Amino acid sequence: MQRMHYRACLLFFLVLLTVFLPLSAEDMDSSSEQVQLTDNSTVSEETSPQQQSGESPSNPEGSLESDTSPDLDQSSPDGTLTETPYLPSTSDSLLEGMASSDGSFSIAYKPDFSIGNLSFQLDLKIQGKATFDPFDLMLDFSPWEMPEREEDEIFENYALRVAKHYGSFIRSIQWGQRYDSLYIRYGKLMGITLGDGALLNSYFDYSVGYRESQPGLDIMLDGNLLGIPNAGFEFVTNDLYEPTLRAWRIYARPLYEYPQLSLFSDLEVGLSHASSPRQGEDDEPFGREMISLDFSLPVYERDFLNLHVFTDVLLQLPDVQNKQFGSALRYGLWGHTRSFFVFNTSLTIPTFGSYYTNYYSSDFETRESDETEKLRLELGTLHFDGTLGLNFTRQGLYLSAHMESNLTDNDFHDYSFIANARIDKPFMYIVSLDLQYEKLYPTSTGEGFFEGLKTLRNVVLSSTTVIKVKPYSFDIGLRAHFDENAEPTYSLDTLVKISIL
CATH class of the missing domain: 3.10.450 (Nuclear Transport Factor 2; Chain: A,)
Structure with missing residues (x-):
């Protein structure tokens, strides 16, 4: 009763x-x-x-x-x-x-x-x-x-x-799309690539889930709006009040007033900075301070597609764990079609000290020290990587893939392939989704890159999702780890809700 x-x-x-x-x-x-x-x-x-x-x-x-x-x-x-x-x-x-x-x-x-x-x-x-x-x-x-x-x-x-x-009542506010003359987003960061991807490359804020948000801020501003032609500015932080990541980039075309220089009049020079601010006076920052000086030349520019070749001079400042400077040179090609399609492919060559590739990846806050050490490039090693992202921002759907490998003494090793699918708004029967496929290539297996993609050896599949099919709702967390013999180990966490009248 x-x-x-x-x-x-x-x-x-x-x-x-x-x-x-x-x-x-x-x-x-x-x-x-x-x-x-x-x-x-x-x-x-x-x-x-x-x-x-x-x-x-x-x-x-x-x-x-x-x-x-x-x-x-x-x-x-x-x-x-x-x-x-x-x-x-x-x-x-x-x-x-x-x-x-x-x-x-x-x-x-x-x-x-x-x-x-x-x-x-x-x-x-x-x-x-x-x-x-x-x-x-x-x-x-x-x-x-x-x-x-x-x-x-x-x-x-x-x-x-x-x-x-009162900001906690807002999940997100967005004006325009990335690469518009003016783009502003307040809320959780989704699929952020800063410039050619030297410091931030397809970054997602994984610290909060679908039912939570975070007061992040992403701004892209064309200098023409301020009366400064051929220049611009971008600012990114994952939390306005207690940031663990803050990055910015300014760029300009200093030779645009000299059209007689032909191609070099379109040379773009940019300066980027990324750091992890301290949360308190006695607290240590989560990450290192990084600086990038980039030079890029457009090889194709249209409203729907932009392609640039670039050269980056990279510098990583010392931190508590590593007292040594690190520097590297990076060369490659990057482009985008407004905010829908963003990609970059590059070759990174360490030149001094300890340089860590993809340092500010989406998991940098939870990454273990031994995992961070795997990102360090030895002098004499060449690092190849490529990233592709598809962003359906209005539908809250983001797809990305990242491939990388190292070359030392004419031998390719440490292959890695990671693919992600993220849905952050209700989409058909899916309320939210974070799906990741990760393929590793231990040296002991001797697998080639494309050969390894055909097997499930050394593969990790992880997914967290909320699915609603009347009268049921499922909160599912699934992780499957396949060893060198493709033998799986599963872990499953589910929550089922049943509708009754």
């Missing part, structure tokens, strides 16, 4: 919620109570609202509880937007809730809007407690209240704390 009372309270609250949230009648009919199969015996409710319209839903019965407008939220392969300008659109909004047996509940609504070049995702929360006998519904809006100012707290620190508090 008590459970029936609780369900009645929860249903009443959801009815009230539809007054304030843009849920269609079809969504509420499909809403149901979800039982989370865990030891704490909690009950949760998860639905995903469709757009309100006079038309019937495009998804058939039993499909994912979200509907993407075919006209207002699409991007073409070159990264340009095709939605009707200045018409707001909502897509892939997600409503998540959790309730406990004592009547306490919390609701998180995560809408996704686009208005012209502006798109944003919010994370709005309501919590409270409901009882039936006697009936009472208490809403707790304390998370929405402005934090109190402490005694002797200076205004700058207080304003920063307030901004951080």
Whole structure:
């Protein structure tokens, strides 16, 4: 009887919620109570609202509880937007809730809007407690209240704390696309390549998952907007308030006023810097300080495709673990088609000290010291690598592949191939996905690069995903490690939610 009372309270609250949230009648009919199969015996409710319209839903019965407008939220392969300008659109909004047996509940609504070049995702929360006998519904809006100012707290620190508090309601805000004249993204960093990829190459912020965000910032600015032609600036940080990664690049074409120099009038010179700031006065930084001076010449420039040959002079400053400078030269080809397609391929030659390749990879915060040591290039070793990324930013879909190998004394070794697929917005039946394929080539196997790709020897497959198929929802974490004989070792972590009326 008590459970029936609780369900009645929860249903009443959801009815009230539809007054304030843009849920269609079809969504509420499909809403149901979800039982989370865990030891704490909690009950949760998860639905995903469709757009309100006079038309019937495009998804058939039993499909994912979200509907993407075919006209207002699409991007073409070159990264340009095709939605009707200045018409707001909502897509892939997600409503998540959790309730406990004592009547306490919390609701998180995560809408996704686009208005012209502006798109944003919010994370709005309501919590409270409901009882039936006697009936009472208490809403707790304390998370929405402005934090109190402490005694002797200076205004700058207080304003920063307030901004951080209300910034937690924002999953992301984005203006434009990468490589536009002006591009700004606030939120979790996804697929960031800085310049030709010398310091940051297809970087993802893996420190937070789908249901979490982080106040990262990525800015690309064309100097023409400031009256400085043939120049530009880019800034990247994974957290505005407590960064573990901060990088920037400035570039210019110093000879653009001398067209008689033909090809060299388009020479682009850039200076990049990446570092891992300290979190406190007594804390050590996560990573090394790195500097790149790059020179690039365009070999093909069109609106849909840009190709450049480049030369980088690389410098790594000493850190606590390694007191020695490191330097290297890097040569290669890179290009992009707006934000959709980005690639680079290069040859790196260490010239002095200890130089580490791909130092600021996506896992640099959790990487073990022995794994970092494997990135160090010995003098006399040539390092070959190539990276390709496909970014469907409007759909939250990112694909990337990275290949590398070392050459020492005319012998190729330390092959590596890593492919990633990441979905960070609801997509068909998938709410989120992080899938990685990693192929290693130990020296003892003697496998060639392409030969090794045909086998499962020394392969690691890992995946974390949330899949929703009515009336079930699956949170799945899977890892499969195949040894030198292709014998697998599995580890599986699942959470199943079952809908009941």
